[in-house]
Structures are given as C-alpha cells and as structure tokens.
Amino acid sequence: MSILGTRVVRTEDPRLLTKGGTYVDDMRLPGMARVTFVRSPVAHAMITGIDTSAALAAPGVVAALTAADLTDLGPPPPDDGSGPNEAAPLPLGGPWSEPLLAVDRVRYVGEPVAMVITDERYQGEDAAELVSVDYEALPAVVGYDAALSGSTLLFPAAETNVAISGGAPADDSAFEGCEVVVEQTIENQRLAPVPMEGRAAAAIWEDGKLTAWVSTQNAQITRFILSGVLGLDPGAIRVVAPDVGGGFGAKVGLDRDAILVVWAAKHIGHALSWTETRSENLLGMTHGRAQRQTIKIGGTRDGRIQAYRLDIVQDTGAYPRMGGFLPFLTRLMAAGPYDIPNASAASTTVVTNATPIAAYRGAGRPEATAAIERAVDLFAAEIGKDPADVRRMNLVPDGKFPYQSPCGPVYDSGAYTGALDQVLAGAGYRELRAEQARRRERGDVLQLGLGVSSYVEITAADAEGGETAQLIVHDNGTATVYTGSSAHGQGHHTAWAMLVEAELGIEMAKVTVIHGDTDLIPLGTGTYGSRSLQLGGVAVHKAAVEVKEQARLLAADLLEASESDLELDTGSGTWQVRGDPASSKTWAEVASHAGDGGLTASVHHTAQPTFPFGSHVAVVEVDTETGKARLIRHVTVDDAGTVLNPILFEGQRHGGIAQGVAQALYEEVAYDADGNPLTSTLVDYAAITAAELPSFELLTSETPAANPLGAKGIGEAGTIGSTPATQNAVIDAVSHLGVRHIDMPATPERVWAAINAARGTL
C-alpha cells in the first residue's frame, strides 16, 4: 500500500519541539552588528532635515545611514512608458517609484527614514531615538474617498492618486430584465498578516560574495530582487531562507527594509542582523485586503441569478506594489462558483497614506468570495428564500466542467453542488434552522445565526512559471531532494519525502529535503498562492519517475537482465528480476553503478492553474443585547483534489479557517483621521486566540485534478471560505430584527449599532 494519502506525522517536528528552529534572529555571525530603523512617526510630510550626529556619538554606534548614503546603488529603473502592468506587481521606477530610505517625503507611519547600526541590540533603540528628523506636515490621505478626491496627492508627478484601473465597463443592460436587483457597498477591511516571526534579515559580505539570510517565502526571488537593486551578479549573492516563522503572503521576496540590511552589510563591510519588533511589524510589513466593493446582483424572484456586477476600489497604501495585481485576481474570481450569464467586475486602485498593501492569505480571492457571498445572501433575503437553496440553484452544475467563467478563467473540475449538500448535511442545517426558529419565537437574548458560503478559488495562478526539483540517489542508498518550493510551516520536508518513498521505495528516514538556499538551488520560485504541492510536489514526483527509469537501466545492467523484466519493489526498496526475488539489488548498489553523473534527475515542472472549491457552514451565537457574536461551530468541505497527507491538509484548513474567522469577527487595521495607526501593538490589533474559536468540523471530498498527483492548492481555501460564512452567520442571526448587512469585522459595537439602526427603521 502506498504511503500517499496516509497520516504521516512530520519529520520537521522533533527539532522544532526540542531545540527550536533556527530563525534569522537565532543566527550568530562573527562580529555581527544590529540594525535598528528610524521610521516616520507621521503619515505624510516633507523631510526638511536629518541629523544623525547625536546618534553617531552614542555608545556602540557603528554607523547611521540615510538616503544620502545610498550612493553605491544605481538609480531606480527609468519609466519605460509602458505604465503599470495589472497582471503583475508594479515595477519600481516611474512616477510611483518607492525609495529604499525616504528621500524628501514620507508617505506612511513606519516608513524607513534612516538606519542605525550598533554593536548590541539594546544600543540600537537608544541611538535611533537620537536621530533627529525635521518633518513639514502635509495633509494625510486617509481612506478611499480622500484618495479618489485627489485634493492631496501622494505622488505629485503622477497628477492623480489612482495608480491603475482595469476590468470590464459596467453594463446595466444585464440587469434590465431582472425581477429583483439588490445593491450594497461593503468594505473588505485592511488586515495585518502577523506571522509570529516578523520580518528579519542577516547578511555578510565576504570575499566578493554577499550572503543573506532572509525570512522569506522565496530565496530565489529574493536573490533576483537583490541582484537588481544592488547591481550585483546573481552568482555573487547567496540567499538562504532559514526556518521562517510564517509568511502568509507577506514574505514573498523581501521588503525595502530587508534590502537595506543586505545593502548596508556590503556598504559598511560589517556582518549585520535585523529582526523587527512587533510594533514595527504592524506598521512596516505589508497589510492585506483593503477593498471597498460595490456589488449589484439581479435575478428572478424564484432565485435564479442572472446578472452580477462588482466594482472595486483597492486601497494600495502608500506605494502601489501589488495594487494592480490583487484586484486583478479579485476580478478574475468575481463570479464565484455560480453559473451567472452576465457577470463582470472593474477596479480602481488608489494610493493612501497607509502601509502598503500586498498579498495576504488568499490575496485578492477572499475579497472576490466575500463580495459574491454577501451578494447571494442579500439576494436570497430580498426574495425570502433560504440562502442555501439559492446557492444550490445557481452553482455551476457538474456537467459543465471545464467551465468558462464570464470573468475570464476556465474552472477545471468540480462537484460544487455535492460539496454544498455534504456540508449542509454534516452541519445538520435543517435542525439548526429549526433551533434558530425556536429561539426567534422565544425572543431569546442569544440568537443563532447560520452562515453558508460556497467558493471556488484559483491556486498556482502562475503555474506556467512552474517549480523546480532535483532528486539525487546516493551510493549509500539515501536520497536528497532539492526543491524550489520554500516551506515555512507547510510540512514540505515530510510531503516531499513521502513522494520519494512512494515512487522509489526509499524510506522517508533516508530522504533529506533541502530548500531555500540559492547556492544549492539556483532556480526556483518558492511558496505562495497555494502552489507548492501541485508544482513543487509534482516536480519531485516527476524527478522520482525519471530516476526510476535511469535506475531500471542500471539495475538491468547489474543483473544482466532485460530492463523490461525488471521491477521495483517499493515495499523493500529493491530492484528485482520479475519472478526472481533472489536477484534483488538495493538502491545503494544501483546508485553505485551509476557513472560520474550519479543517479539524479532535475525537473522544471510547469502546469496550468487549478480551482479548488468547497462550502462552509458557520454557526454563531449573537448576544442581541451587547451585539457580541461568537462562533460556536464551523463545518467545511474543502475539495483540493487528491490528498497527499491528511494531517498536513487538515492543518492548512484549520489555520486558514481561523484567519478567515478572524477577519469576519475581530481583526482590522485602523488609522485615525491624520493617518496615525490605532493598531500598532497586539493589544490593539485583535489577533484571534484559541479562546475565540471552537474545534472545526472538517468533511472530506476529493475530486482529482488533472496532474500526476491529482492535487490542487489548499493553503488559502480555508480563509476564502470561512470569512463570508462567518460574516453571513452574524447577519443571519439578527436578520429577523431587520438587519441586512454588517461590515467586517462584525464587532459587538457594529452588531449592536446595526440592530439599533434596523429597529429604528422598522
């Protein structure tokens, strides 16, 4: 029996549990000094002077660097006139250029202005306080409307705060024949990713080579960025991703802060290390989401959805890094899992005086799902039908795959209705509705809310870029996998070893998996967008298949048999002549027989994106006197194709669900009217804890994808499905009081205010 599909505990864990990982802050380089950043305390201002003299005189200070010191870097790339490309992160350069250290203007609280380098960590904060920066305040652009009005510009040379627009023009004729049309403006609030390890980098410049340890999701992309910014040949840079304490999209590549640390190590010729504080992390690491959405949905009174329109304003923060790309993904998935004849979306991306926005678990797709799942519930409420029934009536039917979405993508495969029915049955939906009716009848203070969401998402959206793997079988019978994927908690080392054992019969304990070192793996892409198993994993699988075919020839030669008579016994990991077990050769013997090249295969696997899907049911209790909502059950079907290791698969779902619930009920990044952050510590940023959550109820559904492992991505699905399910549940709990919509997070005060408002209008 194959090891694939079985519950294998992780090989990573004993080390992490007994000694702890080796994160960047655990690195001890010879002579290492510490970097502390001086950050802007104001949202928008001109810099009229920087004085580092007092800092330079402070104990332990090695250097104090400002933009004026960045003399050994080339200028940002010239504006080639092509403008921003919405399908990819915006380039540096042109009117929207983002400096490494602020030059004459700061655009958000937390923007790096100067860096202080000290012998000891503790000296850094003291010295940083001594750097004197003169700011001449400018009006802050806070929120969507202030940005759109354009009365204050972040980038005067651009002559607008709109960085990019795209999508299909609105076509109101699609709604003309609809019996019912519902419109709503909703906000998908700004979130902080909060990986438990913040951003961190260490670097050393030795003998013409720069080595950088970066807490990143992709060593190779990091090297590409460093090579471009520092003007160094890629061969002169080694990037290592050591243990990484979570990423969630916010550690794709590296930020300007980490670039500066690496640059400074070379500039002053000193080994350096930087690990941000949580306060810096909440200001400086990119945020996620931040869309204001206007939804319009129309259909027949009996529940058939005929038209859907989504208009997005994306707040991209102070610099439009991924500000075009994220709403592009939202537009792509706007129609959700529904077969809607007319669906379209458009977006406008604006800059504001806030932390830049980039990928965060789901990256554009949770926003799409949140919008349409609210729309479907609003539509169902308007026509007085159960939201589950309306969904079932409109889901893409099984016979229509591959399904061309009106918003662009072709959904590969699915069983959407089955997933919905399965989760409704698993949750006991009818019973819950009956309990809800009883509580409503009694007028209980604690009302029950049921939230349903159905979703489809795109994973490995950039599958055409593919992923790399090299597999070597050594002459002692062990194997090494070099993967371009980059684990930061997902369990790749376990999963990739399982793939090797399954194909070659080399037991997992003899398989070493190596990732995240550009000297060993120069080519690779890394881990984001739920891409790893279907690209990096398939690459490992294909490498194993190639190695097996090479080994067959070697074994045939060793055993003086015809290769067609040879078979691999994956139970014992030996090659045999069919029908003659006595003839066996071990992997050590076979590998020893290989020539100088050894027994190895390298694969760069490319593919097409896949479309996982599922349905969630959230059950909440809402205290109608205080407005407090509490999630009491969460039941999900998340179908991401064939499951390699249920333990890892479930772990991804659990974490995803929790982050989605967090958005629905607790977490938000907030600024005051002057652009000052109100959520710069974990006291104020309400990261979800164990005490807010129930255990989750996961149901199983596996619809294989069209790749050798049958796998789709699972890293983000939990978040995508759970957010609207939970939000819908809260609104459902108080819908009988007249409440139609509550924005996220559905805090007690928001829910209370919504009940009050509804009572006032009833």
Add this chain to the structure above:
Amino acid sequence: MKVTVTVNGSQVEAEVPDRTLLVHFLREQASLTATNVGCDTSSCGACTVLLDGQSVKSCTLLAAQADGRAVQTVEGLASGDDPDAMHPVQRAFRAEHGLQCGFCTPGMVMAAVSLLAENSSPTEEEVRSALEGNLCRCTGYHNIVRAVLAAASENQATAASERQA
C-alpha cells in the same frame, strides 16, 4: 549587574545591563534560542518559559527578577530530539500536528506544561482559555488544543498505571 539563573538545571551566570530582559538573557547569555520574541506587549506568549515551575512571559521580566531562581525552557523538557525521549506534551504536539512554522511552539508547549501542572485533566474550554495568552498564526489552534488534551489523557493513563503498579 551580575545575574545567576538556574536554566534547565544548569547555572548560568553573567554580567548584564540592569535592563536586560529575561528572554534576551536566555537567548544571548544562556545561548538557548528556542524561546522566541513575538511581540512587545506581553500579548503573544512566544517567550513563555517556566519560572520556579510557573509559566511566565520572559519578555516582561527582567533577568534580574529571575536572579537566583530556576527557569525551564523547552530545551530542558527532553534530553534530546529523539521522539521517544520527548516530554509527553512534545510528543502530543507532534502526534496531533500541533505545530507548523514552529515559532510559537516553544512558548505554546511551556504554557501547556504549566497548565497541566495546575490542572491535570482540563476540558477543551479550559485548554482554550489557558492558552489565550499564546498566539499561533498557523494551526488555528485546533490541533494544539487536541495535543494538550491528548497529553493530559496520556498523563492520566500513566498515573493510573503507576498507581496499579
């Protein structure tokens, strides 16, 4: 000032600035880097260690406050990384997949050890409540809670068999 702390059974003595936080004493002077710093406000619990047997947040204690006292970190729970030699809580975290990136794990494990020392058979709700000061961003807490409950059951079973023997 001179600070002497018994860390995982061994005396660690060092001259440190008065303001040295216990977590930095452990990471720098004791060279035990499993205990991590995850926030500035005693919110996340990544730095949780046992001080004289009770869980504390080592980022919110001065090394001086631990002077002359005993600290246990996750490195002191097991004699090595051999899965068989691990502490029941460590074993349960592995068996139940109670960790992913591993950054919160040392603090989470120590918080769980402290909980079980005070309440040997907690309910799920008690476990969740006891871990409210420890943030994890990867696991959604589901498997952490299961791991703590499993470790409690194992302890109960062990205690029962010892009573019989």
Add this chain to the structure above:
Amino acid sequence: MIPATFTYQRASSVDEALDLASRGEETKFLAGGHSLLPLMKLRLAVPETLIDIGRLRELSYIRDDGSHLAVGALTSHHDVATSDVLARELPLLAHAASQVGDPQVRHCGTIGGSLAHGDSAADLPAVVLALDATLVVRGPSGSREIAAGDFFRGLFETALEDGELLTEIRIPKPAAPGWSFQKFTKRAIDWAIVGVAVQGGNVALVNMGQTPLRATAVEQALASGAAPGDAAAHAADGLTPSSDFSASRGYREHLARVLVGRALTESLTRA
C-alpha cells in the same frame, strides 16, 4: 523593544524598599512588573530607578482576620484566584482575579501592583471599590490606611505619595453574599471595554471613566427598592466614559446598563 536605561535595586524588606525609594528621584517600585514593564518597553514610562519588591515574601499572604480578609499587596493574581479562603469568603475577588490577563500574567502580576497602577480599565480596582476595601500603605513617615473610595484619584493616578508603598488590602467580610463580576471584552484576552463588580448592593464599574467608579445612581435606586432591571437603567447616569478605538461612549453607556442588569440578576441568585 527594550526599556530605556535604568538602575535596578532589589529590596529585601519593606523598610529597605522605603529607604531606597526615599533616596532617589524618579523611582518606581517593581512588583510583578506586568503593568510597568510593558510601558517601559514602549518607553511610555522612563523611571531612573526600579526598586524590585518582588521578593518580599512578607507581603504575599492571604489571611482571615475574623471580621475581614487581609491580602498582602504582593500576592499574585494566581494565588488570589486559587485561594480556598477567598473562594469561600470573597468569591468576587477570587473570581475577578481569575479573569485578569492570561495565566502567565496571573503568575507574575500582583493585586497591589494592579491597584497601585490605577488603571480604570483594570479589573481589580473596581472590585476593591465594590468590596469597600481599605488599602494599607507605608511610607517614610509610617503607615496609613486609605479607603478604596479615596484611593483612585484620576487617570493612572492614586492617593499614593512619592515613596509610599501599598502593603495590604483589607477587605471586610461582605454583609450581603450576592456577588457578580461581568467583564465585557471583544477577545477573552482583552482589557474590559466595560466591567461590573457587584457585592450585595455595592456596584462598581470598570472603564466607565478616568477612575474605577461606584455606580451611585444604581446603588441609590437599589437602596430605595428599585428592581434590578430598573436600577440598571441608571448605570451610566452622570458618567462620561471615553470614546476610543475599542468603543464609543454611547456603546459603553449601553453596555454598562446591560452588564449592571446582568450582574444584579446574577448576584441575586447567589444571595
């Protein structure tokens, strides 16, 4: 983040602590440190000298003195929460202590530290108000007693003079046994948006003003025979709670009414 530089001194007796405090300027007593050190790390507090009183075992005790309970100022929240004596005699205090922070905070934080910090969003100040406690302090010129109602003076401001140390909380055994503690938070770990402590006819509020407060309008209504629900309607009378990121003033006022109603109802079930 790291505190600014300071000088650390450790006291081995109350007398030594007072002596050390009398010799320096900008000194702060360090008990469990769980109010003070976070502020110092954010550099919102920058004392020149910290006097560590955390080792003063003489101030860590829970004693039944017949008519009242005496709790040493350095008794940890954990010890208060798990005390059998308090569970029997002052369940309001024991229960409220079990709701402070998280287990790690309760292992370090002390009742005296919490009271001396004078944060109106903290739980225990309102609890000792509701319990008509007396706070015993020692200073250079001897010891004095301060009624809890006179102790909390303003935002993070108490009746403690420079160099004075809170040593004991003396709490009369309640005449009326009914009690309730209602703490309303977004997340379990959060500070109370509003909290209510009830002991008999005493009602105190957390985070409804610059100091912990007695809900005097509620107490008067109760004294004149109002039903709990009617009395609770007065919970925010005359108060000016703040509007901030956690909650608007109007919402706090509403919560106070709801929570006082619930607290009074629950306390009656224990009467």
